[in-house]
Amino acid sequence: GTAGGIDRYEITQRETTAEILPGTRTPLWTYDGTFPGPTIESRRGRPVTVRHRNELPVPTVVHLHGGRTPAASDGYPTDLVLPKAWPGGAHGMHMSGMPSMHDPRAAETRLVRDYTFPLDQRPTLLWYHDHRMDFTAPAIWRGLAGLHIVRDDAEDALGLPAGDRELPLMITDRAFGAGGRLRYPALDPSLRERPGVQEPYLAGVLGDVILVNGAPWPVHEVDAARYRLRVLNASNARHYDLEAVTDDGRRLDLVQVGADQGLLAAPVVHRSLPIAPAERYDLVIDFARVPVGGRVRVVNRLGSGRTRDVMAFRVARKARDGSRVPRVLSSDVPVWRRSEAVRVRDFSFRAGRMDGGHGWLIGGRAFDPARTDVTVRLGDVEVWRLVADVHHPVHLHLVGFRVLSRDGGPPLPHDAGLKDTVSLRPGEAVEIITRFDGYRGRYLFHCHNAEHEDMGMMANLEVV
Numbered sequence: 001g002t003a004g005g006i007d008r009y010e011i012t013q014r015e016t017t018a019e020i021l022p023g024t025r026t027p028l029w030t031y032d033g034t035f036p037g038p039t040i041e042s043r044r045g046r047p048v049t050v051r052h053r054n055e056l057p058v059p060t061v062v063h064l065h066g067g068r069t070p071a072a073s074d075g076y077p078t079d080l081v082l083p084k085a086w087p088g089g090a091h092g093m094h095m096s097g098m099p100s101m102h103d104p105r106a107a108e109t110r111l112v113r114d115y116t117f118p119l120d121q122r123p124t125l126l127w128y129h130d131h132r133m134d135f136t137a138p139a140i141w142r143g144l145a146g147l148h149i150v151r152d153d154a155e156d157a158l159g160l161p162a163g164d165r166e167l168p169l170m171i172t173d174r175a176f177g178a179g180g181r182l183r184y185p186a187l188d189p190s191l192r193e194r195p196g197v198q199e200p201y202l203a204g205v206l207g208d209v210i211l212v213n214g215a216p217w218p219v220h221e222v223d224a225a226r227y228r229l230r231v232l233n234a235s236n237a238r239h240y241d242l243e244a245v246t247d248d249g250r251r252l253d254l255v256q257v258g259a260d261q262g263l264l265a266a267p268v269v270h271r272s273l274p275i276a277p278a279e280r281y282d283l284v285i286d287f288a289r290v291p292v293g294g295r296v297r298v299v300n301r302l303g304s305g306r307t308r309d310v311m312a313f314r315v316a317r318k319a320r321d322g323s324r325v326p327r328v329l330s331s332d333v334p335v336w337r338r339s340e341a342v343r344v345r346d347f348s349f350r351a352g353r354m355d356g357g358h359g360w361l362i363g364g365r366a367f368d369p370a371r372t373d374v375t376v377r378l379g380d381v382e383v384w385r386l387v388a389d390v391h392h393p394v395h396l397h398l399v400g401f402r403v404l405s406r407d408g409g410p411p412l413p414h415d416a417g418l419k420d421t422v423s424l425r426p427g428e429a430v431e432i433i434t435r436f437d438g439y440r441g442r443y444l445f446h447c448h449n450a451e452h453e454d455m456g457m458m459a460n461l462e463v464v
């Protein structure tokens with residue numbers, strides 16, 4: 001609804017079941033009863049308030065990924081929306097800002113939280129998902145993820161494919177057990193003690209069923225025309241290298257028009273496109289290059305067997321196409337020069353020991369909500385040098401950044417534009433540059449392999 005110059009939404013987080021695999025019902029945790037949750041569409045600079053009501057059996061936290069959001073609404077991992085029945089003294093209850101359990105008025109408000117998003121930012125595909133400390137990965141796995149699209153007049157005027165020819169695609173993988181239940185190894189007591197299980201869990205949890213917008217390997221009917229595909233990898237840990245292949249083995253161009261944080265300055269053409277967890281790519285594909293009746297399969301070159309297939313398009317009919325991909329897409333992609341940076345910081349993303357067990361660490365330390373890891377001054381430009389042991393998709397809250405270099409060389413073609421998540425490949429050093437502007441307060445940066453994040457690979461960023 002709209003009231004007083006602010007768009008208001010209400011979302012109830014609740015349990016439900018859905019038919020994902022034919023003939024079975026999968027129990028899910030959802031935003032408003034669907035997986036993915038409802039897609040919210042907003043205009044740039046028009047604030048949105050989303051009231052989240054928690055009817056799940058566990059505390060939750062909502063984060064708008066890619067949003068430029070004041071800290072109070074950014075979904076800090078201990079800023080919980082409590083469930084009806086939750087014992088006092090539970091995890092996270094000691095944190096500041098938590099209403100007292102003995103205050104009857106607080107007892108009502110703690111079940112509900114209003115998140116306010118100014119959305120004073122470049123238009124792009126954002127996503128909202130759970131961010132509760134230590135439990136983000138299983139919560140997302142059970143269904144707590146949805147899309148939030150921000151638009152503006154300049155982008156609308158470009159003439160990119162729109163309406164039915166614009167398709168947001170949330171790609172995830174899941175594993176299913178008996179009766180359609182989701183399998184998540186760490187929560188499955190029958191698996192927990194078995195040797196050999198800890199290793200795959202450490203690497204992050206993979207499923208063998210690929211879902212696009214919650215449906216397994218969907219086939220979508222399209223016109224013989226250009227389509228705008230707004231791709232999000234919402235998988236906990238799976239990486240994809242996407243290509244679009246016709247029946248006769250031709251690869252269609254993936255024309256990239258946007259990155260995590262909005263339109264590129266100019267299109268970049270890819271034959272295949274790597275996409276790490278939490279990354280988004282805004283792509284145009286021209287199905288007019290396929291005969292009517294033909295098929296285009298979207299495949300993951302990193303998958304094998306049935307995880308190689310992602311989805312397919314069937315070209316159903318000839319059609320008029322008034323869309324276009326302009327040579328100049330945007331003139332407001334920020335460019336920061338290395339010489340503007342007032343500081344260079346180094347962060348290692350590596351496995352290590354924590355609490356006597358195995359964890360994932362940034363700069364040798366596991367996440368601690370009580371410790372400030374990095375303090376930056378509002379408005380400062382900084383270069384961050386990120387070094388990885390294995391594959392880590394690194395995400396910064398609050399700001400978009402540019403990729404400056406990979407292993408001392410230039411960035412790769414898919415690093416173009418303004419990003420909020422960068423895929424560090426095994427053994428790689430990547431430099432990013434950004435200006436820390438927008439809001440003061442406490443934010444996060446972390447690995448977006450959701451299991452790595454839960455196992456400590458997250459740090460506090462204080463903007464002062």
Ligand code: C2O
Pocket residue numbers: 063065129131278395397444446448
């Ligand atoms: Cu997509 Cu800190 O999150």
Ligand code: CU
Pocket residue numbers: 063064065066067395396397398
């Ligand atoms: Cu985020």
Ligand code: CU
Pocket residue numbers: 360391392393447448449452453457
């Ligand atoms: Cu990681």
